[in-house]
Amino acid sequence: MVYESLPRTVRILLLGDPGVGKTSLILSLVTEEFTEHVPSKAEEITIPADVTPEQVPTNIVDICVAEQSLEQVAEEIEKAHVICIVFSVDKQETLSKIASYWLPFVRDNCPDDLRKPVILVGNKIDLIDYSVIDNIWDIAEEYPEVDRCIECSAKTLTNVSEMFYNAQKAVLHPINPIYSIDEQE
Ligand code: GTP
Numbered sequence: 001m002v003y004e005s006l007p008r009t010v011r012i013l014l015l016g017d018p019g020v021g022k023t024s025l026i027l028s029l030v031t032e033e034f035t036e037h038v039p040s041k042a043e044e045i046t047i048p049a050d051v052t053p054e055q056v057p058t059n060i061v062d063i064c065v066a067e068q069s070l071e072q073v074a075e076e077i078e079k080a081h082v083i084c085i086v087f088s089v090d091k092q093e094t095l096s097k098i099a100s101y102w103l104p105f106v107r108d109n110c111p112d113d114l115r116k117p118v119i120l121v122g123n124k125i126d127l128i129d130y131s132v133i134d135n136i137w138d139i140a141e142e143y144p145e146v147d148r149c150i151e152c153s154a155k156t157l158t159n160v161s162e163m164f165y166n167a168q169k170a171v172l173h174p175i176n177p178i179y180s181i182d183e184q185e
Contacts, residue, residue: 011059012167013076014121015102016086017094021123023062024154025086029164034155040064054168077109081171082117082147084163089122089132089151099139103146117147117170121163126153147175 014022026042028034041064049057061080063073077083085102087094098120110116120139122132133149140146147170152159 007056007081007171009057009059010054010168010171011061011079011081012084012164013061013063013080013082014084014086015063015073015077015106016084016121017088017091017097018065020086020088020091020094021154022086023064025121025123025152025160025163026060026062028154028157028160029060032157034157040067052168053165054172056168056172058164058168060164074105074109077106077116080116082119082167084119084121084167086121086123088124090124090127095122095132095135099142103139103143107143107145115145117167117174118143118145119147119163119167119170120149122149122151124153124155125151125158126156 014026016022023038023040023042024034026045027038030045042060042062045060047058047060049055052058061076063076065073083106085098085106087098089095103118106118107115120136122136131151133151136149140149148166150159150163150166152163154160
């Protein structure tokens with residue numbers, strides 16, 4: 001059995017429907033405060049190793065479907081080590097799109113034998129007073145590449161750094177070691 005060697009940098013890609021708060025999450029992480037007006041797409045950000053919990057340089061990449069072609073988004077999926085699919089907990093349709101659109105799209109752009117870990121991120125928990133996590137277990141069961149689900153808020157900064165830390169961990173300490181199917185026997 002041959003294991004994928006662990007990368008020396010971690011590249012985290014944020015995907016998800018427009019308006020779910022991808023750019024806000026990145027900017028809240030970096031500035032440690034919430035800004036109401038954010039650009040449509042954050043510049044690629046590199047977090048130096050010494051300020052990450054796992055001591056590994058980490059690139060964070062935003063997408064904006066209104067500004068990028070599907071080919072460009074697909075290229076970003078190919079380059080990423082881990083994908084955070086963000087939905088907005090107050091908008092059921094953004095959660096539905098995870099199983100109907102985003103997870104299949106990610107699979108289509110990853111080789112079958114090297115599925116990339118996915119973190120499901122329910123943003124904007126400041127807007128509701130209940131948890132939506134129970135609606136996610138079925139998705140996680142159907143798509144084993146889902147490493148974990150996390151609820152957070154870019155506005156109150158709740159779980160924002162935890163979300164990025166969990167993405168790092170999914171790459172550096174995979175729960176299911178990723179190996180090539182050809183090498184299994
Ligand atoms: P696109 O650029 O269209 O892909 O959107 P996006 O996913 O990057 O979302 P963006 O960060 O632009 O946020 C969309 C709106 O949601 C903005 O008005 C944000 O201020 C708001 N928003 C983002 N995160 C939160 C949050 O945690 N809570 C609340 N209440 N609003 C948020």
